[in-house]
Amino acid sequence: MSTPEPETEEEPRYEPAPSVGKFAVWVLLFLLAAIIVVLGGVYLV
Incomplete structure (x- = not known):
């Protein structure tokens, strides 16, 4: 019967x-949408 190996701590998987x-x-998408809305408002006024 083999002795259970102690649990080794794995490296945290940070991404x-x-x-x-x-x-x-x-x-960027939010800024682009905001710019389009502002320019559209300026253009329509």
Whole structure:
């Protein structure tokens, strides 16, 4: 009978790049939409 090995702590799996990229994309989309709305409002007035 073999003795159970102690649980080894695995490295935490951090993935900051994708989340930061997604956040940046959302910010850019929001800014783009805001610019379009402002320019559209200026154009229509």
